[in-house]
Amino acid sequence: MNDAVVCQVSLEQSYLLTEAILLPVVAALVMLFINKERQSVIKWFALIVTIANAGIVVPLFTCFDKSSAHMQFVARYDWIKAWQISYYVGVDGISVLFVLLSAIVAILCVTVSWTSVKDKVKEFYIAILLIEGAMIGVFSALDMFLFYMFWEAMLIPMYLLIGIWGGPNRLYAAVKFFLYTLTGSVLMLLGVITIYLTTGTFDMVRLMSTQLPLNMQMVLFWAFFAAFAVKVPMFPVHTWLPDAHTEAPTAGSVILAAILIKMGAYGFLRFSLPMFPDASQSMATVMIALSVIAIIYGGIICLSQKDLKRLIAYSSVSHMGFVTLGIFSLNMQGMEGGILQMINHGVITGALFLCVGMVYERSHTRQISDYGGLADVMPVFAAFFMVFTFASIGLPATNGFVGEFLIIVGGFTANKTAGILSATGVIIGAVYMLWLYQKVFYTGVNEKIAGLSDVNLREVITLVPLLILVFWIGVYPSAFTGFMDASVTALLVKLKGGDMHALLTHTLK
Amino acid sequence: MLILQQLRPLMPELALSMLGLVLLLVEAFVKRKDIVAALAFLGAFAAIFSLKFVSFGPSFNGMFISDGYSIFFKLIFFVNLILSILMSVRYLKTEESFHGEYYCLLVFSTIGMMVMASAGNLITLFLGLELMALSTYVLAGFLRHDGNSTEAAVKYFLTGGFSTALLLYGIALVYGATGSMDLRQIAVYMSEHDINGNPMAVIALVLMASAFAFKIAAVPFHMWAPDVYEGAPTPVTSFMSIGPKAAGFAVLGRVFLYAFCTLHVQWETIFIVLSVLTMSVGSVMALVQTNIKRMLAYSSIAHAGYVLVGLIAGAPEGISASMNYLLIYTFMNIGAFSVILLLNTKEFKALQISDLSGLGRAHPLVGVAMLICMFSLTGIPPMAGFIGKFYVFMAAVRSGYLWLTIVAVMFSVVSAFFYLRIVMYMYMKEPQRPQMVLVPSNALSVSLAVSVVFVLLIGVMPERFLEFAKAAVEKILLNQ
Numbered sequence: 001m002n003d004a005v006v007c008q009v010s011l012e013q014s015y016l017l018t019e020a021i022l023l024p025v026v027a028a029l030v031m032l033f034i035n036k037e038r039q040s041v042i043k044w045f046a047l048i049v050t051i052a053n054a055g056i057v058v059p060l061f062t063c064f065d066k067s068s069a070h071m072q073f074v075a076r077y078d079w080i081k082a083w084q085i086s087y088y089v090g091v092d093g094i095s096v097l098f099v100l101l102s103a104i105v106a107i108l109c110v111t112v113s114w115t116s117v118k119d120k121v122k123e124f125y126i127a128i129l130l131i132e133g134a135m136i137g138v139f140s141a142l143d144m145f146l147f148y149m150f151w152e153a154m155l156i157p158m159y160l161l162i163g164i165w166g167g168p169n170r171l172y173a174a175v176k177f178f179l180y181t182l183t184g185s186v187l188m189l190l191g192v193i194t195i196y197l198t199t200g201t202f203d204m205v206r207l208m209s210t211q212l213p214l215n216m217q218m219v220l221f222w223a224f225f226a227a228f229a230v231k232v233p234m235f236p237v238h239t240w241l242p243d244a245h246t247e248a249p250t251a252g253s254v255i256l257a258a259i260l261i262k263m264g265a266y267g268f269l270r271f272s273l274p275m276f277p278d279a280s281q282s283m284a285t286v287m288i289a290l291s292v293i294a295i296i297y298g299g300i301i302c303l304s305q306k307d308l309k310r311l312i313a314y315s316s317v318s319h320m321g322f323v324t325l326g327i328f329s330l331n332m333q334g335m336e337g338g339i340l341q342m343i344n345h346g347v348i349t350g351a352l353f354l355c356v357g358m359v360y361e362r363s364h365t366r367q368i369s370d371y372g373g374l375a376d377v378m379p380v381f382a383a384f385f386m387v388f389t390f391a392s393i394g395l396p397a398t399n400g401f402v403g404e405f406l407i408i409v410g411g412f413t414a415n416k417t418a419g420i421l422s423a424t425g426v427i428i429g430a431v432y433m434l435w436l437y438q439k440v441f442y443t444g445v446n447e448k449i450a451g452l453s454d455v456n457l458r459e460v461i462t463l464v465p466l467l468i469l470v471f472w473i474g475v476y477p478s479a480f481t482g483f484m485d486a487s488v489t490a491l492l493v494k495l496k497g498g499d500m501h502a503l504l505t506h507t508l509k
Numbered sequence: 510m511l512i513l514q515q516l517r518p519l520m521p522e523l524a525l526s527m528l529g530l531v532l533l534l535v536e537a538f539v540k541r542k543d544i545v546a547a548l549a550f551l552g553a554f555a556a557i558f559s560l561k562f563v564s565f566g567p568s569f570n571g572m573f574i575s576d577g578y579s580i581f582f583k584l585i586f587f588v589n590l591i592l593s594i595l596m597s598v599r600y601l602k603t604e605e606s607f608h609g610e611y612y613c614l615l616v617f618s619t620i621g622m623m624v625m626a627s628a629g630n631l632i633t634l635f636l637g638l639e640l641m642a643l644s645t646y647v648l649a650g651f652l653r654h655d656g657n658s659t660e661a662a663v664k665y666f667l668t669g670g671f672s673t674a675l676l677l678y679g680i681a682l683v684y685g686a687t688g689s690m691d692l693r694q695i696a697v698y699m700s701e702h703d704i705n706g707n708p709m710a711v712i713a714l715v716l717m718a719s720a721f722a723f724k725i726a727a728v729p730f731h732m733w734a735p736d737v738y739e740g741a742p743t744p745v746t747s748f749m750s751i752g753p754k755a756a757g758f759a760v761l762g763r764v765f766l767y768a769f770c771t772l773h774v775q776w777e778t779i780f781i782v783l784s785v786l787t788m789s790v791g792s793v794m795a796l797v798q799t800n801i802k803r804m805l806a807y808s809s810i811a812h813a814g815y816v817l818v819g820l821i822a823g824a825p826e827g828i829s830a831s832m833n834y835l836l837i838y839t840f841m842n843i844g845a846f847s848v849i850l851l852l853n854t855k856e857f858k859a860l861q862i863s864d865l866s867g868l869g870r871a872h873p874l875v876g877v878a879m880l881i882c883m884f885s886l887t888g889i890p891p892m893a894g895f896i897g898k899f900y901v902f903m904a905a906v907r908s909g910y911l912w913l914t915i916v917a918v919m920f921s922v923v924s925a926f927f928y929l930r931i932v933m934y935m936y937m938k939e940p941q942r943p944q945m946v947l948v949p950s951n952a953l954s955v956s957l958a959v960s961v962v963f964v965l966l967i968g969v970m971p972e973r974f975l976e977f978a979k980a981a982v983e984k985i986l987l988n989q
Binding site: 036079080081082083120123148149152153155156159160163164170171174175178179182183186187189190193194196197 | 869870873880884889890891895899902903906907911914915918919921922925926929932933936937971972975976979
């Protein structure tokens with residue numbers, strides 16, 4: 001009964017997403033007025049806000065109508081009438097999980113930074129809160145202008161996060177990150193303007209059912225590709241990622257890995273496929289080729305890394321290659337696998353970065369050669385790390401398996417060569433992850449890390465939610481793929497035309 | 510009565526002229542110069558309301574035009590004047606160059622700009638331009654004991670005189686070609702007679718374009734700008750980087766878009782070249798500057814390039830985009846200069862970018878304000894700079910100048926680098942001096958706060974400002 005009452009809210013104008021966007025932003029403004037010396041107040045305040053925000057978005061999980069491909073929890077207000085821009089938010093099966101993931105990741109970023117951030121504490125948590133608002137905004141915006149605002153606005157706190165609290169080479173990494181993403185974004189901005197001038201609207205839902213001429217679709221596809229490919233990052237434009245991930249503070253790496261790079265792939269799903277369907281289909285082969293290159297190239301580079309964080313960063317290139325492969329295989333399995341793998345990668349790589357951050361806080365070194373025998377020193381930590389390593393490799397019963405399996409099936413259906421090549425990527429993944437695990441956790445105890453304390457309760461609490469997600473998605477994926485079915489089917493119908501029923505019977509169930 | 514009728518369109522100019530004269534008098538008798546500053550501020554603030562009572566229409570046989578277009582620019586000039594007065598109070602004290610004439614010159618220079626924006630005749634235009642320019646020459650050299658300031662004034666005067674000569678020559682040729690100095694009659698003559706092949710008209714066009722390019726510091730007529738901006742007293746630099754530039758654009762719009770609209774093909778090519786050069790040279794040269802005023806000078810040059818893009822896109826959308834951009838630029842630029850002025854004390858002049866090191870830690874609020882201005886200048890939402898660029902780019906794409914827009918967005922990425930560098934110094938470098946001194950000043954804080962509030966306000970709720978710019982262009986006279 002209670003559920004029904006709560007869920008009815010989602011039918012009309014819903015304030016839920018607006019609250020989730022505004023709460024962290026307003027809280028960040030409030031935090032400006034807290035005395036910077038009172039660090040524990042600031043930390044608890046940030047923690048409470050992020051938890052409250054997660055509480056706000058819970059109905060997205062419980063009340064979401066999985067049978068509908070329409071936008072839900074919609075809110076719409078006129079904003080800039082001169083350009084027909086409205087404040088328009090809502091979620092469908094493709095975006096809903098990302099909003100949830102953003103809310104969870106924000107909490108973990110606060111807890112993991114509890115003791116590791118000692119400098120400019122107030123500014124740090126303000127940045128985290130602003131990022132949270134922008135992340136949720138990106139995934140729920142349904143107006144192109146609004147989307148672009150959040151998309152770009154997120155760069156500011158992210159730049160500060162990397163540049164202020166990052167590692168030794170942080171200035172270089174922060175500027176590189178900013179300029180790469182800005183270059184892509186401004187090209188997308190031109191695309192956005194072109195679409196508006198052609199169709200007269202910024203309304204993404206309306207645009208998804210608008211047919212643009214083919215040559216214009218092609219140009220727009222590449223304009224948006226510039227923005228999304230940099231964020232994903234796809235093969236030729238991935239070089240900002242290792243620097244940014246490596247130099248960012250732990251919370252920054254987690255946000256980058258778990259959410260920010262997902263925005264690129266999300267952009268393909270939200271803009272490229274539905275708005276430029278013909279261009280997407282004709283470019284699918286190119287995209288698949290770039291994806292396969294990223295999978296294998298990213299994997300091989302991982303083999304020669306000496307730095308823990310850098311290795312995990314490059315593994316992101318490889319894993320995001322799987323995601324784009326799944327998306328551009330343009331079939332049910334591939335796309336659902338792609339979306340699921342985005343969530344998985346967010347969980348797994350987020351967790352791995354959290355783990356690296358925890359051990360770095362103790363040892364102050366990220367060199368793999370400085371480690372060894374950590375399983376003896378920090379047994380609980382080693383157990384956590386092992387689970388996430390296996391999930392990253394894609395061992396059955398972990399979430400990585402489900403995602404990669406679906407993607408490889410989808411990729412195989414779309415293009416046999418791509419399927420085969422991407423499967424070798426899984427093997428390379430196993431090689432570097434196991435090799436990493438062996439070097440760090442087994443062999444003799446390296447004296448540099450002898451005597452480190454094991455993870456404490458706060459850190460365990462930080463890792464446990466992700467651990468639960470690893471197994472939850474791994475064992476019972478339909479709880480999550482169920483969200484996507486209707487939306488992905490609708491998207492495929494839009495792409496390929498044809499019968500919705502025939503597509504549904506093809507799904508893996 | 511008839512005279513009064515004719516004077517109503519001139520209300521803002523009259524109000525300011527009166528203020529200027531009163532200030533001259535008061536300055537002669539009052540010892541405490543703070544009073545002059547306060548009077549200047551209050552007077553200018555009161556004069557803003559004269560904009561409300563202005564009647565539209567031509568007066569003095571079309572010599573002077575009052576319309577929505579000129580009102581919009583006059584608002585920019587008022588904002589610039591008032592905030593510049595606020596910025597100057599402390600600076601003049603620390604530089605020990607406190608003379609009341611300073612404020613008179615600011616006021617008279619502003620009157621000149623207003624006359625330019627309202628010029629319906631090339632002679633009125635020239636008068637306004639000279640009034641503005643002469644006052645600014647003196648302002649640039651206001652620190653008599655400072656060699657740099659004097660050098661700036663001389664440079665500005667010489668190049669300015671050169672551009673004035675070009676302008677006069679252009680005006681003479683226009684008169685020769687069309688037989689009139691009245692903008693409306695020039696337009697009528699040009700539309701009735703085929704003037705395309707007339708070399709006199711084309712040369713006149715080139716000469717006038719060059720003269721105005723000097724005023725807006727468009728490349729390759731920008732050489733004076735970095736030196737003058739660097740040498741001039743900092744509040745004057747801020748004043749000069751907005752006022753004369755906006756006035757230059759006001760006449761560019763009126764003369765080229767309306768009076769010379771039949772020669773569109775010819776001047777369009779000139780402006781496209783100017784715009785691309787201005788954006789590229791401005792952005793690239795700013796990358797290598799270490800002096801913060803020089804950097805802002807080049808940045809100001811680059812921004813003129815974006816405004817030109819809007820102008821090229823043409824009426825009505827492009828020109829209102831340009832005007833909107835200028836209004837936004839006024840706020841973000843004054844914000845940035847206010848921060849620099851806050852750091853300016855007797856013992857220490859913040860001149861190098863590295864002098865900003867650690868500002869974010871030492872003075873969080875000032876740091877955040879500068880951060881907002883820098884990201885706004887880069888054009889990152891939700892700051893106003895983004896709205897400005899968005900409008901200009903949209904107008905340009907709509908008019909079919911896609912390639913020009915691509916060039917513009919690419920240089921705005923380049924420009925991100927040097928704005929980010931300032932943020933980097935403020936937040937990511939340790940201060941070079943142990944204690945960062947920052948003497949608070951109420952007037953400066955107000956100018957900073959007003960700028961930052963408007964930068965955020967226009968960024969998040971641009972509706973009213975956009976409507977204002979749009980309405981301003983719709984109510985332009987001379988429209989055929």
